[in-house]
Amino acid sequence: MQKVLHIDPAKCTGCLQCEMACSFENYGTYATSKSRIKVFDFHHTGRKVPYTCTQCDEAWCLHACPVEAITVDKVTGAKVVNETTCVGCKVCTIACPFGTVNYVQETGKVQKCDLCGGDPACADACPTGAITFIDANWTGIDRMKQWADKLGNQTAAA
Incomplete structure (x- = not known):
């Protein structure tokens, strides 16, 4: 569920x-x-x-990422950013129509809600x-x- x-x-x-x-x-x-x-x-x-993040079915952020740093967690359905893969290009921040993917200056990567792994x-x-x-x-x-x-x-x- x-x-x-x-x-x-x-x-x-x-x-x-x-x-x-x-x-x-x-x-x-x-x-x-x-x-x-x-x-x-x-x-x-x-x-x-x-x-x-509403974890939308369309997942524009996921589809826009040129390095496939955003994947779907099979258990929670959350769209999760892999910080190791993320290159900080910010394309996902532009693709998200809700503005819920954010660039983090200190890390040079993006962050978004990942549903805390289901809790x-x-x-x-x-x-x-x-x-x-x-x-x-x-x-x-x-x-x-x-x-x-x-x-x-x-x-x-x-």
């Missing part, structure tokens, strides 16, 4: 625990600048929205449940039905 990060912006408080957990998981330091997930702050509304630190650290790691098949009719039930859309008594 494939799982995906599910982000519910309505639950995000902007605490940045996801960014801190990500940087610690990947670099052993609490530095939001090193995080592979970012919390976008819509100043005019006060809303905060976490965003990171995303950002989801574990999120205190409000704005970021969860859920079954990828939880979409479509079942999801709409659950929302309808939440809204009180039960069958009327005859």
Whole structure:
């Protein structure tokens, strides 16, 4: 069963625990600048929205890489950057329509979310449940039905 990060912006408080957990998981330091997930702050509304790689099926980053440094993890389905192979050309950063592949000046390589090998630190650290790691098949009719039930859309008594 494939799982995906599910982000519910309505639950995000902007605490940045996801960014801190990500940087610690990947670099052993609490530095939001090193995080592979970012919390976008819509100043005019006060809303905060976490965003990171969506591990899209099209994987423009993977197809654009001229040295095949981005591969698919067979277990998690994550598109993973092999830092040994990456030459830092940044073609993948241009190819990603969501801007979630980032160049790291210190290493001369790119980084993106790799789902922490199947146990995303950002989801574990999120205190409000704005970021969860859920079954990828939880979409479509079942999801709409659950929302309808939440809204009180039960069958009327005859």
